[in-house]
Amino acid sequence: MVDSLERLHLRFDLDGRAMASTREYREFAEECLRWAASAHIEEHRRMLLDIAKTWIGLEAERRAATERRSEIAVRVALKNADI
Numbered sequence: 001m002v003d004s005l006e007r008l009h010l011r012f013d014l015d016g017r018a019m020a021s022t023r024e025y026r027e028f029a030e031e032c033l034r035w036a037a038s039a040h041i042e043e044h045r046r047m048l049l050d051i052a053k054t055w056i057g058l059e060a061e062r063r064a065a066t067e068r069r070s071e072i073a074v075r076v077a078l079k080n081a082d083i
Helices: 002-007 022-038 042-081
Strands: none
Touching: 022 042
């Protein structure tokens, strides 16, 4: 798990919160799924699956936020072009 954290290149949004790319969220989820598949203790497997679900949810949220920002940027550009 330390390797995942070391690979995470932190970026910050406007509120100063650390953010990863959607690709990194997906990679973290896949890593948790691999660990869950090899877990010998059921409780550990369930925890890793829950963590993977969280990463997947974060990926979806980040993707949606990026799409919203893109849509807003296009609207602003079109509005400014009318000036």
